[in-house]
Amino acid sequence: MTEDLRAKLRDELLREALLEDVQPHIQRGVAFLVRGVSLLDAGLVLATDDKDTLQRWLTDRTIQKPQEHDLARWTQERTRFAALIVAPFLLLQEEAPGAQA
Numbered sequence: 001m002t003e004d005l006r007a008k009l010r011d012e013l014l015r016e017a018l019l020e021d022v023q024p025h026i027q028r029g030v031a032f033l034v035r036g037v038s039l040l041d042a043g044l045v046l047a048t049d050d051k052d053t054l055q056r057w058l059t060d061r062t063i064q065k066p067q068e069h070d071l072a073r074w075t076q077e078r079t080r081f082a083a084l085i086v087a088p089f090l091l092l093q094e095e096a097p098g099a100q101a
């Protein structure tokens with residue numbers, strides 16, 4: 001079951017999203033920035049309602065809501081993202097500058 005869900009999430013992974021693409025989700029407060037784990041792992045935790053892991057990641061800021069300073073930097077640097085929707089949430093990861101998807 002978990003591998004089927006991981007494959008489904010992998011198919012839904014969006015690469016090369018721009019700030020303009022994700023801005024509405026950020027404004028609605030449903031976007032989360034993911035650092036230190038893969039988007040697929042984060043998506044799987046949300047999709048399976050793994051509350052313990054999610055709480056640990058929120059506490060250690062592995063997953064966090066974007067802050068104003070993030071938005072300012074992303075605008076200035078024209079940051080690209082990998083993104084994954086796990087309704088109703090949008091998970092984001094900054095792409096490394098110059099990275100090719």
